[in-house]
Amino acid sequence: GTKKSETMAKKKRGGKKPRENRGDGDMLKNEHILQAVLLADSFRVCFRPLTLDRPKVLLPLVNVPMINYTLEFLDASGVKEVFVLASAHTDQIQKHIKASIYNRTMKIHVISCENSYSEGDALRHIDAMRVLKSDFVLIGGDVVSNINLEHVLELHKQRRKQDKLNIMTVVMKRADPLHRTRGHDERAIVVLNSDTKQLVLFDNDHEEHSTQIELSLISEHPKVEFRHDLMDTHIYVCGLEVLDLLTENFDWQDIQRHLIKGIVEDFVLGNKIHSHLISGDYAARVQDPKSYHSISKDVIQRWTYPLVPEYNLFTNSTYQVYRNNIYKERNVHVDRSSRIICNTVIGSGSKIYSDCVLDGCILGQNVTIQKGCVLKHCYIWDGCKIGAGVKIIGSIVGNDAEVGEGTEIKQNCIVGSGVRIADGSKVPEFSRLAREIKVDEDEEDIVQLIAEGMTKARQITGRTSILYTAAMEDMVDKYEYYSQFAKDAPRWSTEENEVEFSDDDEWDGKDDGLDQDMTSSEGYERFEKEMVATLHRGMENKLDVEAIVLEAGSLKLTHHALLQDYYAAAFLAFFSLAKPQPMEGKKPERETLKSLMALIKIWKSVLAKFASDVADQKLQLVGLTKCCQRHPEYLELFSYIINLLYQWDLVEEDAALDWEDEMRKANTEENDKVLKRAEDFLTYLKEASEEEDSDE
Numbered sequence: 001g002t003k004k005s006e007t008m009a010k011k012k013r014g015g016k017k018p019r020e021n022r023g024d025g026d027m028l029k030n031e032h033i034l035q036a037v038l039l040a041d042s043f044r045v046c047f048r049p050l051t052l053d054r055p056k057v058l059l060p061l062v063n064v065p066m067i068n069y070t071l072e073f074l075d076a077s078g079v080k081e082v083f084v085l086a087s088a089h090t091d092q093i094q095k096h097i098k099a100s101i102y103n104r105t106m107k108i109h110v111i112s113c114e115n116s117y118s119e120g121d122a123l124r125h126i127d128a129m130r131v132l133k134s135d136f137v138l139i140g141g142d143v144v145s146n147i148n149l150e151h152v153l154e155l156h157k158q159r160r161k162q163d164k165l166n167i168m169t170v171v172m173k174r175a176d177p178l179h180r181t182r183g184h185d186e187r188a189i190v191v192l193n194s195d196t197k198q199l200v201l202f203d204n205d206h207e208e209h210s211t212q213i214e215l216s217l218i219s220e221h222p223k224v225e226f227r228h229d230l231m232d233t234h235i236y237v238c239g240l241e242v243l244d245l246l247t248e249n250f251d252w253q254d255i256q257r258h259l260i261k262g263i264v265e266d267f268v269l270g271n272k273i274h275s276h277l278i279s280g281d282y283a284a285r286v287q288d289p290k291s292y293h294s295i296s297k298d299v300i301q302r303w304t305y306p307l308v309p310e311y312n313l314f315t316n317s318t319y320q321v322y323r324n325n326i327y328k329e330r331n332v333h334v335d336r337s338s339r340i341i342c343n344t345v346i347g348s349g350s351k352i353y354s355d356c357v358l359d360g361c362i363l364g365q366n367v368t369i370q371k372g373c374v375l376k377h378c379y380i381w382d383g384c385k386i387g388a389g390v391k392i393i394g395s396i397v398g399n400d401a402e403v404g405e406g407t408e409i410k411q412n413c414i415v416g417s418g419v420r421i422a423d424g425s426k427v428p429e430f431s432r433l434a435r436e437i438k439v440d441e442d443e444e445d446i447v448q449l450i451a452e453g454m455t456k457a458r459q460i461t462g463r464t465s466i467l468y469t470a471a472m473e474d475m476v477d478k479y480e481y482y483s484q485f486a487k488d489a490p491r492w493s494t495e496e497n498e499v500e501f502s503d504d505d506e507w508d509g510k511d512d513g514l515d516q517d518m519t520s521s522e523g524y525e526r527f528e529k530e531m532v533a534t535l536h537r538g539m540e541n542k543l544d545v546e547a548i549v550l551e552a553g554s555l556k557l558t559h560h561a562l563l564q565d566y567y568a569a570a571f572l573a574f575f576s577l578a579k580p581q582p583m584e585g586k587k588p589e590r591e592t593l594k595s596l597m598a599l600i601k602i603w604k605s606v607l608a609k610f611a612s613d614v615a616d617q618k619l620q621l622v623g624l625t626k627c628c629q630r631h632p633e634y635l636e637l638f639s640y641i642i643n644l645l646y647q648w649d650l651v652e653e654d655a656a657l658d659w660e661d662e663m664r665k666a667n668t669e670e671n672d673k674v675l676k677r678a679e680d681f682l683t684y685l686k687e688a689s690e691e692e693d694s695d696e
Contacts, residue, residue, distance in 0.1 A: 032134040033080040034153070037126055038070060040086040040093055040110075040141045043118050046288035049416040049434035049468045050398050055089040057141035058096055060381060062299045062309060063317070063347050063364055066286055067093075069144040071102045072313055077149035079137060081107045085122040087114060118253035120246055127243035135160065138236040138255075144295055145235060145283035146304055147171070152276050156237045159274060167239040168263065168273040170199070173283055175231040176550065178557045180294040181284040182231055188256070190230045192275060194223040199273040202256075202264050229550075230275070232256060233283035241271065289396065289414070293377070296362060300325050300343045301612060309345055318348065324614075324652070329365075341654050342614050347382070360613060370405070376615075377411075387423065404462075414468075422462030432468040433457055527559040531569035532576065539577060539603060549605050563610055567623025568630070570606050571641070574599055575627070575634045584633040593640055600644065607650050617655035618662075620645070625663070625674050638677040646681070653685050 040057045047056055057067040067084075074082060082102075086093045090112040097108050111129070116122040126132065135156065137149070152171060159166040177187055191201035200221050218224065236255075245252070245263065252258035263271050282304045286292050295304075302308050302325070309319040309327040318330045324342035331348045334340065338356040347365035352358070354371040361375045364382035369375070372389045379396045380386065386397075387405035394411030397403065401415050404423035409415065413427055416434040421427065437450055450466055457467040534555060538548030556566045575582075578596040582588040600607075611617045621642065628635045645651040660682055663671045675682075 034078055034137070035081045035083070035132055035134070036074050036079045036137040036139060037123070037132070038067075038074070038082055038084045038139055038141050039119060039122060040067065040084050041088060041116075041122070042140065042142060042287065043087075044287070047292075047414070049432060049437070049466075050396070050414060052434065052437060053089075053417070055086065055093055058089075058092060060364060061144070061286060061292065062296050062345055062362055065096065066144075067096070067141045068100070068102075069307060070139060070141050071100065071106070071108075072307065073143065073145050073149070074137065074139070075102055075105050077137070077153075079106060082109070083126055083131065084108060084110045084141070085113050085116070085126060086110055087112075087116040087122060090114070119255050120250075120253040120258065123243060123246050124250070127247050132240060132243070135237060135239050138238050138242075140234040140285050142286040143234050143283065144286070144299070144304055144307065145233065145281070146307055147235075147278050147281040147283055149235070152235075153237060155276065156274075160239065163272070164239075165270050166272045166274060167241045168260075168271075169237040169276050170260065170273060171233045171235040171276045171278060171283060172230045173233055173278045173281075174229050176553060176557070177228055179231065181291050181298070186231065186287065187228075188230075188232070190227045190275070191217075192225050192227060193221045194225050197275045197277065199260070199264050199275055200224055202261050202273075230277070231284075232260075233278075234285045235283060245271070289412075292396075293394075296379070297343065297360070297612065300327070300345060300362075319345070324654070335371075342652070353388075359615070364399070378409075381417075416465075416468070419465050420461070420463040421465075425461050427460055431460065433461065434466045434468045437466055437468070524561075524565060527555070527561050527565060528569040528572065530559075531555055531566070532573040535570065535573035535603070535606065536577065539573075539599065545603060545605060548603075549609055552606055553609055563616060563619045564622040564626060566610065567607065567620045568626040569623075571624050571627040572631060572634075574603070575631070575637060578637075582633055582636060584635070586636065588636055588640070593637075596637070596640075597644065604648060604650065607645070611650055614652055614655045614658065617651045618658045620651060621656065621659040622662075625659075625671075628674060629670050635673065635677065638674055639681060642678055642681050646685075653688075656682065656685060 040055060042056060045051070047059065050059060057070075058065045060066075061069065071082070084093060084097065090110060094110045097103065097110055100108070102108060109131075111126065113122045113125045116125055123138075137153075152169060156166075156169045159169075172190070175182060189201070189203040190199065191203075192198065193200055198221070200217050234255075242259070242263075246259065249258075249262060252262055260273060263273055282298065284291065284295050284298070286295055298304055299308060307313065308321075309317070310321040312319055319327045320329075321327050325344075326340055326342065327345040328334075329346065329348035332346050333351040334346070335352060335354040335356070337354045338352050339358070340346075340352075341357070341359040343360045344358050345362045346352070347363055347367065349366040350363050350368070352363075352369045356369055356371065356373045356375070358369075358375050360377040361380065362378075363369070363380045364384070366382060367380050367384045367386070369380075369386045370388040370390070373386055374391045375386075376392075377394045378392045380392075381397060381399045381401075383400040384397050385402045386392070387403055387407065389406045390403050390408070392403070392409040395409050395413040395415065397409075397415040398417035398419070400417055401419045401421075403409070403415070403421045404425060406423055407421050407425045407427070409421075409427040410429040410431075412430045414432045415421070415427075416432070418435040419433045421433075427433070434453075449469065453467040453469060454464070457465040460467065531552060534551055535548065537543070538545070538551075552566075552570070555561075556563075561569075574596060577599060578588075578592050580589060580592055582592055607620060611620050624638065624641060624645075628638050642651070642656070646653075646656065660675065660678070663675055
């Protein structure tokens, strides 16, 4: 019976040595300063080979070591003592912390956990040290956040006063299941008590295709909500009991998969975890190159304010912000013939020579970019030398790497620190290059893999380096799933639509086996029909705008629709509700334009949802073009809509001009018809730009 189970549980946990020189867990006592445990390791290999000789938390995020964002957050939250748990490259972390400004306001200890191979191991290590005196903050060293943690702590204290079994608070934020800041396998079904926000169920088992909940839980929590749109920010407030449970359950390795799930599912002890849901504030963790790219964009676009470059919070940097989210330090040279489009950061001492184009890039300090280079959505770290005519798309180039003239690096590549690439090389997508890898000679399998990697790397780069592969880490998933512009791996899929990849497969980034229906006109029409119906339902019934926007975004993900197809369907939804309806070849009536303007004004967040940068805004115009070409009765609306998008800051000047360039290159009769409608608008943009240049 129940008593017998409780007795057995007490016996199982009764043998633990009592805590010595520890507080009683009461956060309200003045003698207990606020402490934090910072995990300096994620125990993942998503950034290899960059992390072979450098800890992940010291990798630059918008030219600032990741750990600095976390320390700034803890400092601002009133934390007075921090224990940094490091299992690799401890000496580098110690050196960085010693030189850090945060030593002035917080007492920071770097703890070497050399025999720790998981989060659970590291936390058991700190538990054995008996240095934590009360409830503490637990956080990853790669978290970027601007939330008010004091409010979270206060609510946690109040719950602890009411019931000592409330041992943990998890900070969560609303994010779509495929949100860009989520990690590759960061998905869970969360069941909450609607009134108290207690976690009733936490199911992140990707092997199961359904979630089950005990009837007893429903009777205990009559009002619950099932959520698939909550993301764990990896910010926790924990009682000391959490460490007790980790020590007793030595097989608990991962915070999410084992600790949180284990506490929630243990009905015998009755410990409780509550969630704290944030909205409006920012919190995300850099887990892989995909989230690295997304969070970098968020910092540049100021979602993380005040953690933005020009506030120079972390180092002796000298950033200033310019138009279009361009940040430059002092002592930067950019040739007048080169073009920096937007969302770009350039560190001190960097030089960009003639006829270069940079869009959405972050350049570290003392980077040299020779003439004629094209760099888009890439990260070039300190000391890199990029030769003339190089093209790099969506990739990371590590410190002091050298890229020879005329080289092309496809997207989703990682070029390790110090790697040399010969002139004219072609680096294929998803390549990861390392300068060297140190292993023991008795590890024959790895030695063989490295030898093969060296042969392949020389074929690619023309120099001595190693092509790093997932096989070297015994990874189940290929790097496609962890890369900057990651392929979406099937999750919780049925056997019928599950996709497998053999070692010989080469994915070209276009067809992943999940969106084949979108390559046909029937597939697009099916998506268009569902999208229009969804938006019409929201508009006609005056439903919550944000809820419908979320639903429309989910439709895009479900159908694996291209961004331009999303926009094309959205514009069709707007146009088809305009009254009176326009007629092909005739100028639209004034009432038609007025009704359209009123409609878009209310629902413009449908268009703004994905249009965060110039590239996405250009695709918005591509979608508008597609809509007007597929439905010629709306062609005469084009000039009005493109002006409206510009006036409402949904489309920037550079996006419109880039769209025009692509339209003219295609040189088709259909495109000429659209360009004719946009002629006055484009002329205005060019003349305004010329006037601005002459004023300067």
